Amino acid sequence: MADNSEPASKQEVQLLQTAVQVLQMAVQVLQKTESASQKDEQAQKKSFLEGAKILYGTLEKLFFTWLVMLGSVAAFSWQKGASLLPDDRNVVVVVMVVLFLLAFFNVLLMGRVLQRIKSCDP
Numbered sequence: 001m002a003d004n005s006e007p008a009s010k011q012e013v014q015l016l017q018t019a020v021q022v023l024q025m026a027v028q029v030l031q032k033t034e035s036a037s038q039k040d041e042q043a044q045k046k047s048f049l050e051g052a053k054i055l056y057g058t059l060e061k062l063f064f065t066w067l068v069m070l071g072s073v074a075a076f077s078w079q080k081g082a083s084l085l086p087d088d089r090n091v092v093v094v095v096m097v098v099l100f101l102l103a104f105f106n107v108l109l110m111g112r113v114l115q116r117i118k119s120c121d122p
Contacts, residue, residue, distance in 0.1 A: 045120060052117045059110045066103035070096060 077084065077092045084092065 049117060049120055052113055052120075056110060056113045056117065059106055059113065063103055063106045063110065066099050066106060070099040070103065073099065 073092060073095050077089070077096075080088075
């Protein structure tokens with residue numbers, strides 16, 4: 001390149017203009033890439049929220065199913081009362097404990113899902 005005392009040649013000016021154009025195109029590509037990644041991130045977040053809300057609804061229905069089953073077993077054991085054999089009573093107690101634990105852990109899972117929904121929901 002020429003020093004400051006000499007005027008720039010046409011080739012040098014064209015080379016600098018080409019370099020500026022290349023840099024401008026690179027900036028445009030980076031801006032478009034950043035914009036696309038932000039849109040993709042927003043789409044992923046929206047998809048996650050929709051899935052989490054569906055999961056929460058399913059867990060809610062499942063929780064009520066566990067409660068209905070627990071109530072049915074309790075009603076069955078209440079209706080049979082003393083006519084249940086000791087082994088049958090043990091089975092009823094085990095089934096009721098398992099259903100209660102399922103409902104309990106279901107509520108814990110619902111709380112976690114709800115917490116994730118609230119942390120991501122704008």
